[in-house]
Amino acid sequence: MYYGTLKTYDIADGEGVRVTLFVSGCTNACPGCFQPETWDFHYGQEYTEETEKQILEALDKEYIQGLTLLGGEPFEPANQKELVKLLRKVRRVFPDKDIWSYTGFVYDRDLVKGGKRYTEDTDEMLSYIDVLVDGPFRQELRNISLKFRGSENQRVIDLKKSREAGRVVLYLD
Numbered sequence: 001m002y003y004g005t006l007k008t009y010d011i012a013d014g015e016g017v018r019v020t021l022f023v024s025g026c027t028n029a030c031p032g033c034f035q036p037e038t039w040d041f042h043y044g045q046e047y048t049e050e051t052e053k054q055i056l057e058a059l060d061k062e063y064i065q066g067l068t069l070l071g072g073e074p075f076e077p078a079n080q081k082e083l084v085k086l087l088r089k090v091r092r093v094f095p096d097k098d099i100w101s102y103t104g105f106v107y108d109r110d111l112v113k114g115g116k117r118y119t120e121d122t123d124e125m126l127s128y129i130d131v132l133v134d135g136p137f138r139q140e141l142r143n144i145s146l147k148f149r150g151s152e153n154q155r156v157i158d159l160k161k162s163r164e165a166g167r168v169v170l171y172l173d
């Protein structure tokens with residue numbers, strides 16, 4: 001897996017101050033995407049054990065509320081394979097930090113059994129995530145007043161409550 005940026009003090013991509021990893025590779029090709037350079041699976045630098053160490057060190061600060069995964073596309077199958085290991089570790093080492101992820105796929109269509117990006121890693125990866133911002137960016141629905149998302153079709157989903165309820169429960173309306 002490759003990544004473009006690792007932010008260790010991010011206040012834009014989730015609640016509080018966060019560590020954010022922008023992974024590379026995306027096949028969604030949303031028209032108007034603000035970072036098309038990240039569609040390339042080899043954009044940026046290689047994700048290594050050293051990167052994981054940097055992320056864990058960055059999370060180990062009292063003022064950091066949690067980790068956010070962004071892209072590119074965290075739920076491309078090749079990225080899921082690597083990210084599930086990172087999330088497993090983050091959950092174990094920092095059980096009180098929260099985990100957010102963005103995806104251009106639709107949670108209850110593409111990331112469920114039979115969905116186009118459902119893999120053997122998907123359920124485990126989702127089980128570690130507290131909030132999922134889902135759906136492709138759609139230029140015609142762009143709205144700059146929305147919190148944590150770019151267009152009106154995108155949803156900020158409370159995954160824990162959704163799992164308990166057996167339906168999609170939003171974190172923010």
Ligand code: SF4
Nearest residue numbers: 026029030033072104
């Ligand atoms: S999912 Fe995100 S990175 Fe991928 S094309 Fe859409 S806006 Fe761009």
